[in-house]
Amino acid sequence: METLDIGLNIKKIRELKNFTQEYMAEKLQMSQRGYSKIENGEVDISFTRIRDIAKILGLKPADIIGFDERFVLFSITHNQTGVENGIYINNELTNKERELYEKQIALLESQNKELKEMIDFLKNLQNRNS
Structure with missing residues (x-):
């Protein structure tokens, strides 16, 4: 899989989670521009970086690498603080x-x-x- 594909997958998942690039960059302790380069496929992404991004997104690295938006299921879960949207990826x-x-x-x-x-x-x- 090409860097661009992984970057686009990260972007789609981030948007589904309703996270901003700024939020992701802050969590990754990097600049927003640097994070943007990841999503745009302008830089090679190490497995460690994919793992860190997956953790922030609440996923496994394999979920990012194999992401296919056709298999995204949405659910609403209730917790003590209210309603939280959940995104689960089911590839099969x-x-x-x-x-x-x-x-x-x-x-x-x-x-x-x-x-x-x-x-x-x-x-x-x-x-x-x-």
Whole structure:
């Protein structure tokens, strides 16, 4: 994987976490410009640096390296101080999970179609009574 790809992955994850470059730079004890160079792929990133960034983002280094935004799941967790957005990365779905998601999508599409038909029916009924 190229440095640019890792930098873009870091940027996407940082944005999903709603962290600023300034925040990341401060945590890494570096300048914002230096951190920006990481995200832009302008510098080689050591594994130690990736590990440090992963720790700040609450991930494993492998999650950054293998990040694919198509497999990002959002959740909201409650803690003592309120609500906190969580971002979990799941790079693989089992066949059973995929099958369940496909069934759920088909069911939702069917329900959506039925609701649209009901709306059209009610609109036609209203137009006749007008």
